[in-house]
Amino acid sequence: xxxxxxxxxxxxxxxxxxxxxxxxxxxxxxxxxxxxxxxxxxxxxxxxxxxxxxxxxxxxxxxxxxxxxxxxxxxxxxxxxxxxxxxxxxxxxxxxxxxxxxxxxxxxxxxxxxxxxxxxxxxxxxxxxxxxxxxxxxxxxxxxxxxxxxxxxxxxxxxxxxxxxxxxxxxxxxxxxxxxxxxxxxxxxxxxxxxxxxxxxxxxxxxxxxxxxxxxxxxxxxxxxxxxxxxxxxxxxxxxxxxxxxxxxxxxxxxxxxxxxxxxxxxxxxxxxxxxxxxxxxxxxxxxxxxxxxxxxxxxxxxxxxxxxxxxxxxxxxxxxxxxxxxxxxxxxxxxxxxxxxxxxxxxxxxxxxxxxxxxxxxxxxxxxxxxxxxxxxxxxxxxxxxxxxxxxxxxxxxxxxxxxxxxxxxxxxxxxxxxxxxxxxxxxxxxxxxxxxxxxxxxxxxxxxxxxxxxxxxxxxxxxxxxxxxxxxxxxxxx
Amino acid sequence: xxxxxxxxxxxxxxxxxxxxxxxxxxxxxxxxxxxxxxxxxxxxxxxxxxxxxxxxxxxxxxxxxxxxxxxxxxxxxxxxxxxxxxxxxxxxxxxxxxxxxxxxxxxxxxxxxxxxxxxxxxxxxxxxxxxxxxxxxxxxxxxxxxxxxxxxxxxxxxxxxxxxxxxxxxxxxxxxxxxxxxxxxxxxxxxxxxxxxxxxxxxxxxxxxxxxxxxxxxxxxxxxxxxxxxxxxxxxxxxxxxxxxxxxxxxxxxxxxxxxxxxxxxxxxxxxxxxxxxxxxxxxxxxxxxxxxxxxxxxxxxxxxxxxxxxxxxxxxxxxxxxxxxxxxxxxxxxxxxxxxxxxxxxxxxxxxxxxxxxxxxxxxxxxxxxxxxxxxxxxxxxxxxxxxxxxxxxxxxxxxxxxxxxxxxxxxxxxxxxxxxxxxxxxxxxxxxxxxxxxxxxxxxxxxxxxx
Numbered sequence: 001x002x003x004x005x006x007x008x009x010x011x012x013x014x015x016x017x018x019x020x021x022x023x024x025x026x027x028x029x030x031x032x033x034x035x036x037x038x039x040x041x042x043x044x045x046x047x048x049x050x051x052x053x054x055x056x057x058x059x060x061x062x063x064x065x066x067x068x069x070x071x072x073x074x075x076x077x078x079x080x081x082x083x084x085x086x087x088x089x090x091x092x093x094x095x096x097x098x099x100x101x102x103x104x105x106x107x108x109x110x111x112x113x114x115x116x117x118x119x120x121x122x123x124x125x126x127x128x129x130x131x132x133x134x135x136x137x138x139x140x141x142x143x144x145x146x147x148x149x150x151x152x153x154x155x156x157x158x159x160x161x162x163x164x165x166x167x168x169x170x171x172x173x174x175x176x177x178x179x180x181x182x183x184x185x186x187x188x189x190x191x192x193x194x195x196x197x198x199x200x201x202x203x204x205x206x207x208x209x210x211x212x213x214x215x216x217x218x219x220x221x222x223x224x225x226x227x228x229x230x231x232x233x234x235x236x237x238x239x240x241x242x243x244x245x246x247x248x249x250x251x252x253x254x255x256x257x258x259x260x261x262x263x264x265x266x267x268x269x270x271x272x273x274x275x276x277x278x279x280x281x282x283x284x285x286x287x288x289x290x291x292x293x294x295x296x297x298x299x300x301x302x303x304x305x306x307x308x309x310x311x312x313x314x315x316x317x318x319x320x321x322x323x324x325x326x327x328x329x330x331x332x333x334x335x336x337x338x339x340x341x342x343x344x345x346x347x348x349x350x351x352x353x354x355x356x357x358x359x360x361x362x363x364x365x366x367x368x369x370x371x372x373x374x375x376x377x378x379x380x381x382x383x384x385x386x387x388x389x390x391x392x393x394x395x396x397x398x399x400x401x402x403x404x405x406x407x408x409x410x411x412x413x414x415x416x417x418x419x420x421x422x423x424x425x426x427x428x429x430x431x432x433x434x435x436x437x438x439x440x441x442x443x444x445x446x447x448x449x450x451x452x453x454x455x456x457x458x459x460x461x462x463x464x465x466x467x468x469x470x471x472x473x474x475x476x477x478x479x480x
Numbered sequence: 481x482x483x484x485x486x487x488x489x490x491x492x493x494x495x496x497x498x499x500x501x502x503x504x505x506x507x508x509x510x511x512x513x514x515x516x517x518x519x520x521x522x523x524x525x526x527x528x529x530x531x532x533x534x535x536x537x538x539x540x541x542x543x544x545x546x547x548x549x550x551x552x553x554x555x556x557x558x559x560x561x562x563x564x565x566x567x568x569x570x571x572x573x574x575x576x577x578x579x580x581x582x583x584x585x586x587x588x589x590x591x592x593x594x595x596x597x598x599x600x601x602x603x604x605x606x607x608x609x610x611x612x613x614x615x616x617x618x619x620x621x622x623x624x625x626x627x628x629x630x631x632x633x634x635x636x637x638x639x640x641x642x643x644x645x646x647x648x649x650x651x652x653x654x655x656x657x658x659x660x661x662x663x664x665x666x667x668x669x670x671x672x673x674x675x676x677x678x679x680x681x682x683x684x685x686x687x688x689x690x691x692x693x694x695x696x697x698x699x700x701x702x703x704x705x706x707x708x709x710x711x712x713x714x715x716x717x718x719x720x721x722x723x724x725x726x727x728x729x730x731x732x733x734x735x736x737x738x739x740x741x742x743x744x745x746x747x748x749x750x751x752x753x754x755x756x757x758x759x760x761x762x763x764x765x766x767x768x769x770x771x772x773x774x775x776x777x778x779x780x781x782x783x784x785x786x787x788x789x790x791x792x793x794x795x796x797x798x799x800x801x802x803x804x805x806x807x808x809x810x811x812x813x814x815x816x817x818x819x820x821x822x823x824x825x826x827x828x829x830x831x832x833x834x835x836x837x838x839x840x841x842x843x844x845x846x847x848x849x850x851x852x853x854x855x856x857x858x859x860x861x862x863x864x865x866x867x868x869x870x871x872x873x874x875x876x877x878x879x880x881x882x883x884x885x886x887x888x889x890x891x892x893x894x895x896x897x898x899x900x901x902x903x904x905x906x907x908x909x910x911x912x913x914x915x916x917x918x919x920x921x922x923x924x925x926x927x928x929x930x931x932x933x
Contacts, residue, residue, distance in 0.1 A: 159521065175526065
């Protein structure tokens with residue numbers, strides 16, 4: 001195990017986090033809020049700690065393997081969250097450590113689940129609100145991917161880190177060098193975020209709110225500035241955010257293909273087609289289910305479209321109270337939580353491409369039962385999928401279900417309802433945010449132990465289980 | 481620079497590794513998914529699984545926009561076809577590995593011209609040339625030639641109690657009339673460019689630049705002169721052995737080739753004239769080697785396909801006091817082990833080829849004032865020796881060398897002017913049209929201006 005590379009990488013990430021903390025600091029200073037001091041102190045701690053790590057662990061060589069990639073990613077996320085929760089605690093706005101940790105992990109993993117009730121959210125200072133949403137943006141594309149894009153020293157095999165942090169069954173580079181790939185992805189990310197911000201400003205949002213909501217949408221997070229999330233905003237803003245969430249649920253590689261003019265291959269993407277289809281069917285289903293003679297059709301469609309894109313992209317903004325919806329609509333939304341967005345997007349969930357591969361593999365298995373002699377392979381985007389990939393997706397499905405089950409059992413010490421617990425686990429694991437039952441808008445109903453478990457659930461879901469399990473496994477650390 | 485490599489065998493992977501080190505954007509194509517998997521895991525490159533001759537695949541990889549297209553699959557024809565396709569699509573330069581003996585000089589020239597291939601490499605032939613140079617000057621561990629052929633760079637081992645052991649460079653220069661320049665000293669793990677006071681000690685490997693005509697005299701005065709190898713045993717009837725024996729026979733040496741596979745022996749005889757003795761037998765058997773005269777021979781060259789066999793055979797030959805033993809070792813890990821076991825002369829065909837490609841790639845990068853003509857990476861890549869052609873727009877023509885502020889660990893080792901070799905002193909200057917040999921440690925030099933601070 002190359003500890004030097006691992007810890008010096010973590011050190012660099014923390015140094016960069018210190019730089020990123022400047023943004024909420026500036027906001028706090030602009031609004032003349034006392035939380036500015038908590039950001040200053042946090043920056044100081046981050047600089048000292050990050051600097052210390054990089055100084056103490058100077059890599060002798062940059063040789064890393066997938067093992068190091070997994071461990072680096074997991075530890076980085078834990079450390080970044082620990083540093084990230086300091087402003088909440090120091091400013092006294094979320095005094096308890098576990099609460100602050102939950103909120104920060106929820107931010108970085110782009111879940112958007114909160115332990116604050118609506119009135120408390122509205123009482124938060126601007127600096128803290130901005131940091132809360134900024135964590136979405138940072139975590140959306142990945143912290144290590146960012147570090148890779150901006151620093152010059154990268155291990156030769158940095159693909160292992162990229163792979164461990166980027167969601168999806170197979171991570172492809174779009175250009176030969178990992179650093180350039182990371183750079184391009186971030187530029188696209190920043191570009192679309194800015195476009196979204198301009199559209200929001202156009203709809204009459206003030207600058208601060210447009211910043212918060214474009215961060216929340218871009219990372220598919222879901223932290224809002226209001227207790228009732230997006231419900232209070234006008235129809236234009238709601239549509240803009242719905243389209244925004246839809247856009248950020250799509251594989252970023254496709255945007256690169258558009259940029260380099262390979263538009264035809266974009267339209268060939270199976271995942272994109274299925275994504276469109278599912279969103280369309282879900283919107284149609286919910287519209288029909290919720291339409292009544294007292295409401296306008298346009299309002300019903302808007303609410304349906306907003307809720308579907310919000311849940312499918314695992315963002316978690318809401319415009320209506322989900323609990324008021326009829327059972328079928330709730331069921332549709334619950335199913336969408338599992339699926340999540342496309343691989344290579346900022347969305348969470350099981351990932352559409354995995355669902356497609358599994359569905360196709362089941363289909364080919366059925367075909368084999370009917371015609372035992374047929375030879376066939378699972379195809380995706382016109383190319384055969386390696387058996388190893390299919391197998392790994394199946395294994396992922398199992399470990400995904402197993403993790404959900406274990407976290408569900410660990411939650412059962414609470415007095416909350418069965419529905420609340422099931423949906424809370426599914427929602428946090430898939431990085432959606434809102435659940436059903438008593439956790440529909442916040443997670444205040446849970447005790448500290450459960451909040452910690454749910455924080456872990458978000459981390460497992462965001463890093464797609466394996467990195468965390470491998471980091472916890474003793475055999476990763478023992479010499480033999 | 482955007483580079484595409486088709487075929488990721490031993491040679492392809494070595495080329496890939498060195499081009500990645502040179503910071504090129506590399507895309508690799510191979511039809512074996514496992515190879516692709518290991519390449520993407522180990523190098524910062526993009527790799528596609530597929531056929532390097534398919535139009536769609538090439539277009540997908542961006543062959544139309546690439547600066548350098550290298551085809552090094554196992555099949556000559558595939559390489560030619562891939563290069564042809566890439567060139568037609570718009571690739572700027574193409575390199576193909578073509579090694580079949582059926583593509584002899586004339587048909588090769590025809591193919592190269594008509595398929596518009598920029599560079600053809602034949603690893604076996606290149607290896608044979610290197611071996612031949614070594615056998616000509618057996619006291620050197622390695623001999624590198626520069627294109628103008630006026631300088632030679634000899635890699636020598638400082639032996640205990642030899643003339644140079646414990647001497648400083650200034651002492652040596654006083655003692656020896658022949659002009660020479662010690663440009664690199666490799667001492668254990670350490671590699672440095674020596675200056676006048678540096679003292680050489682036993683066990684050092686040194687790289688010496690000397691004019692071609694002076695090499696003989698220099699070795700003689702250093703007490704290192706060994707007579708040219710006139711009687712050579714080659715183990716392994718490979719293509720390399722074939723090229724090498726041809727060259728040796730032309731140079732009036734007697735050659736014996738040993739191989740344990742009867743069909744390979746037959747094929748070897750078919751392809752060569754009768755001056756070569758071909759022995760069918762297992763050279764791992766010591767009895768056979770003794771029977772075939774290992775105790776009298778001048779040199780043994782181990783060229784079988786097995787690194788381990790080559791190493792063992794060579795160790796045995798060293799113990800039998802064969803004056804010159806050369807082993808072909810392809811795996812880099814084994815090279816170090818073999819050196820520790822006492823073999824000093826080891827060649828690796830894939831490194832020879834990758835040096836050539838790196839040099840070619842560097843010469844392609846747009847430089848003002850000079851072009852890379854030759855490049856050797858020495859001392860495990862720690863040091864590079866480069867030969868440049870100076871053009872009129874080089875900024876420092878006519879400036880005396882003592883006034884040039886060179887970067888640290890850079891040395892101007894030789895100037896070639898109108899075919900004449902000059903070992904430069906402080907009063908010499910570089911002129912347009914010269915060839916200049918530069919030694920650089922740790923620094924990648926792309927043009928002659930890079931050596932100036």
